[in-house]
Amino acid sequence: MSSENNKILTTDGIPLEESLKVAEKKNKIKAFLLVAPLLLFLLITYIIPIGGMFSRSIDDKLTTNMLPKTYKAMEKWDGKNLPSEEVFEAFYLDYRILVKNKTVGKLQTQLNLEKNGFKSALKKLARKQKKFKEGNYKEQIMNSHKRFKNVEYWRAIKRRAPPITYSKYLKAMDMYLNEDNKIVQVEEDRRMHRILWLRTLEIAFFVTLFCFIMAYPIAHLLATIPMKYSNLLLICVLLPFWTSLLVRTASWMILLQQQGLLNDFFVWIGLFTNENRPQMMYNKTGTYVAMTQILLPFMVLPLYSVMKTISPSLMRAGKSLGATPTVAFFKVYFPLTIPGIGAGCLLVFILAIGYYITPELVGGASGKLISNQIAYHMKSSLDWSFASAMGLMLLTGVLAIYWLYNKLVGVDNIKLG
Amino acid sequence: MALPKYTETQYRIWHYFYLLFCGCVFFFLVAPLFVIFPLSFNAEEFLVFTDGMKRLDPDAFSLRWYHDMIYGTKNPWGLAAKNSFIIAVFATIGSIILGTLAALGLSSRHMPYKGLIMATLISPMIVPLIISGVAIFFFMAKVGLAATHLGIILAHIVLGTPFVVITVTATLSGFDHSITRAASSLGSNPFNTFMKVTLPLILPGVISGGLFAFVTSFDEVVVVLFLSGLDNTTIPIQMWTGLREQLSPTILAVATCLIILSILILVTAELLRRRSERLRGINR
Numbered sequence: 001m002s003s004e005n006n007k008i009l010t011t012d013g014i015p016l017e018e019s020l021k022v023a024e025k026k027n028k029i030k031a032f033l034l035v036a037p038l039l040l041f042l043l044i045t046y047i048i049p050i051g052g053m054f055s056r057s058i059d060d061k062l063t064t065n066m067l068p069k070t071y072k073a074m075e076k077w078d079g080k081n082l083p084s085e086e087v088f089e090a091f092y093l094d095y096r097i098l099v100k101n102k103t104v105g106k107l108q109t110q111l112n113l114e115k116n117g118f119k120s121a122l123k124k125l126a127r128k129q130k131k132f133k134e135g136n137y138k139e140q141i142m143n144s145h146k147r148f149k150n151v152e153y154w155r156a157i158k159r160r161a162p163p164i165t166y167s168k169y170l171k172a173m174d175m176y177l178n179e180d181n182k183i184v185q186v187e188e189d190r191r192m193h194r195i196l197w198l199r200t201l202e203i204a205f206f207v208t209l210f211c212f213i214m215a216y217p218i219a220h221l222l223a224t225i226p227m228k229y230s231n232l233l234l235i236c237v238l239l240p241f242w243t244s245l246l247v248r249t250a251s252w253m254i255l256l257q258q259q260g261l262l263n264d265f266f267v268w269i270g271l272f273t274n275e276n277r278p279q280m281m282y283n284k285t286g287t288y289v290a291m292t293q294i295l296l297p298f299m300v301l302p303l304y305s306v307m308k309t310i311s312p313s314l315m316r317a318g319k320s321l322g323a324t325p326t327v328a329f330f331k332v333y334f335p336l337t338i339p340g341i342g343a344g345c346l347l348v349f350i351l352a353i354g355y356y357i358t359p360e361l362v363g364g365a366s367g368k369l370i371s372n373q374i375a376y377h378m379k380s381s382l383d384w385s386f387a388s389a390m391g392l393m394l395l396t397g398v399l400a401i402y403w404l405y406n407k408l409v410g411v412d413n414i415k416l417g
Numbered sequence: 418m419a420l421p422k423y424t425e426t427q428y429r430i431w432h433y434f435y436l437l438f439c440g441c442v443f444f445f446l447v448a449p450l451f452v453i454f455p456l457s458f459n460a461e462e463f464l465v466f467t468d469g470m471k472r473l474d475p476d477a478f479s480l481r482w483y484h485d486m487i488y489g490t491k492n493p494w495g496l497a498a499k500n501s502f503i504i505a506v507f508a509t510i511g512s513i514i515l516g517t518l519a520a521l522g523l524s525s526r527h528m529p530y531k532g533l534i535m536a537t538l539i540s541p542m543i544v545p546l547i548i549s550g551v552a553i554f555f556f557m558a559k560v561g562l563a564a565t566h567l568g569i570i571l572a573h574i575v576l577g578t579p580f581v582v583i584t585v586t587a588t589l590s591g592f593d594h595s596i597t598r599a600a601s602s603l604g605s606n607p608f609n610t611f612m613k614v615t616l617p618l619i620l621p622g623v624i625s626g627g628l629f630a631f632v633t634s635f636d637e638v639v640v641v642l643f644l645s646g647l648d649n650t651t652i653p654i655q656m657w658t659g660l661r662e663q664l665s666p667t668i669l670a671v672a673t674c675l676i677i678l679s680i681l682i683l684v685t686a687e688l689l690r691r692r693s694e695r696l697r698g699i700n701r
Contacts, residue, residue: 027527034522035534038515038578046541046575049556050548056555214442221439235683236447242679242686243450244636246656247672251449253664254456254464261452264465296446325428354545356639361660371547378551378643391548402543406536 050395057389060165063157066107067094071161079158082151088138091157092129099126115156121145155179168389193373193390200369203287203359204352208299210292211348212341215299219340222300223307234304241297249361252290256281256362282364290358295351299344306340339409346405350398370394450676457482457669464664482670493655494671501651504566505634508573512630515574516581517623521615523582524589535582542579546639549576554643564646572640577630584629588622588693621693625686632682 008016064071069090077083098104104126111118128144142148159181170176170183174191178184185191222230222237240248255262263277272278280286310333318328356371363372370390377387420432460479461467469477486494522528523535541549553572554563562568592615600610616623638653645654652671659668 024527027525028529031522031525031528034525035519035528035538036522038519038538038582039534041515042538042541042575042578045556045571046549046552047537049552050544052555053548053552214445217435218439218442221436233443235687236443238683238687239680240446240450242632242683244653244656244672244675244679246636246638246653246660247453247675248449250656250660250664250668250672251453253660254452254669255449257464257664259463259465261465293445293449296442350543354547356545356547357657371545374547374551375642378554387551391551394545395548398543398545402536402540405543406532410532 053388053392057168057385057392058164058166059385060160060167061163062106063110063160064163066098066103067091067157069094070157074158074161077154077158079155080151082138082149083154085136085138087154088141092132092137092141095122095125096129099129110160111156114160115153117147118153118156121147121153152179168386169393171386172390172393196368196370196373200353200371203284203291203367203369204349207288207291207295207352208345208349210288211296211299212345214292215296215303215344216337216341219300219303219307222304223310224312237297237300237304240293241301245294245357248294249290249358252286252293252358252362253281256286256289281362282367284363284367286362286364287359287367287369290362291352291355294358295348298351299348302343302347303337303340306337306343310336343405343409346401346409350401350405353401354394354398453669453672453676457666457673459666459669462666464666464669482666485667486670486674489667493650494652494667497650497652497655500566500649501635501653504569504573504649504651505631507570508577508634509627509631511570511574512577512581513623513627516578516626516630517585517619519578520582520585520589521611524586524592535586538582539579541575546576546637550640550643553640557644563644564649566649569641569644569649569651572644573630573634573637576637576640577633580629580633581623581626584626585619585622588619592618621689625689625693628682628686628689632679 010016010019012019070087073087073090074083077087095104095107098107104122108119108122111122124145125141125148128140132140147153156179159177159179167177172193174186174194175183176186218233218237222233225233254260257263258277258279258281260281262280263272266272267274267277280289314332314336315328318332319325323331353369354371355369356375359367359369360372360375363369371394374387374390374394377383377390420429424432455466455470456464458478458480459467459470460477460481467477486492519538523531523538528534553575557563557568557572562571597610597614600614601607605613636653638657641649641651641654642657645651652675656668656671659665
């Protein structure tokens, strides 16, 4: 008998090994096809648009497309002295088209962002260029406004040549590229974004800490008392979890306002006089209090699900071996709850760092987070590329924590309720 | 949890302190919600307990804000409620279908790249809503679905599916796959097997995932803020505008209704969870 016949064959005469491989592959495809609709849907409506935010955030084709001839002519210019007649002519030709198409305003705004004072010079040029004669455009443009005699302005145009820019990311870090292409910081009194980033981290950190301090004892209580009580208390945790976020924020607005219940209570017990009731809303205090209460269930539930699995006999064993309750708690119980602590803290931190609704409503100016700034640029200042840049910076941070969470806890271990 | 008789005094004190602390935390969690109830029956326009209310004077209470909510002039709540329900129902159906299919695939042991795909499918739950809002808005504006019901429904399907995926995968984790094989060996086609064997067993998970998706959609503000026009205002949008402009008692009336709704949903979810555990033979 040849060696081939030693292999086990299926009834079709195919070796079993191969037949199993085919079946395995079929199963793989079947499983993948079930996931495919959702994956495709998310890819189109969600993941690719998030990627699109990146191209939007670095996109700087606006000026590049408006001055095609100028940038071509500028390729040979070294940027030291005033450019040659060729560049001036190209600029005149590009500019004439823009004036004719009435899109010149966009260029004026863009170049003015690059260097102050461009707008008036360009407006003057728009008026004067109608009377331009053919030839010697350098002279004519330079005579239309004295700023065109300054080489700095031509350098500013050249700086906008590349179709991509990182300036939005620098701006989000309170930095910018100066005229010599060096990264410098903005003046001290205008560094608002760095404050926002730090405040977001600070608030997320302390909210996580407060949630942990409050959640640990009650999760322990829920896990150790008899079922009939724990079910009732669990509902106290789940009810806020299921209630509308806006309703919960509204209730904090009622409680925290200056004529609100909490202040009434403080006056009644004599902590403050009626005249100087403390301001507890529209500042950081409001953000802290409301966010802690709103995110508390997200800390309690992971802790509870871990604590429920810890057998009470372990603590008894520790104590019977001579440990005091304190020692037994820190040496036996606490280490066993660390997975739950990790899960809860990471979850609360991730949620807190991107919070928008509550800080917007109760945070005032000093309690606003980076999300609120993103929303401001999306809805009010309409600087969408800046909003995209900041959004992606925030997203990078969140994804890093998400990756950590996935490593430590595993996303398939997330439990709801 | 009674203390044993031999407990030393210091631990006894510590134990009562612990119970007191837990009591305070539970109070902190739940009490703010119940402030809204009495104030929504206020006869006055102020958001404080009037002297009449403190004396439990019947004249100090009224249903005028509920009346205002339903019959008020130019009131936006009717349209908002209609929109909210339409959007939430369709978003829930979409989430359930896509999420359940994906969960079935994910819990097959043949699934390649399981961890990566799961992490991707769950990501809308983790990514800050403001970023999801911006990205989805750019997409919907590009395809011309901004300020339409369909656009908002699709956006809410994105946000709702992770919950369905999580709950259904959890239900399937204790699922005995030999019963589907038994069904196939008895001549059932895959579709019938799913409808008659798998679905009834995972139904509690599907429904509780659906409830999560419904609540997510019904309560969602951030994405809708970017996507909604005048015609597709929802309850959360109306509350948001109300809270930003002026806290009126009408909002509290709406909030009370929402709390009652969430209590109903909570009870349903809790009953389903217990049923699911019973069905899967998990005893606590």
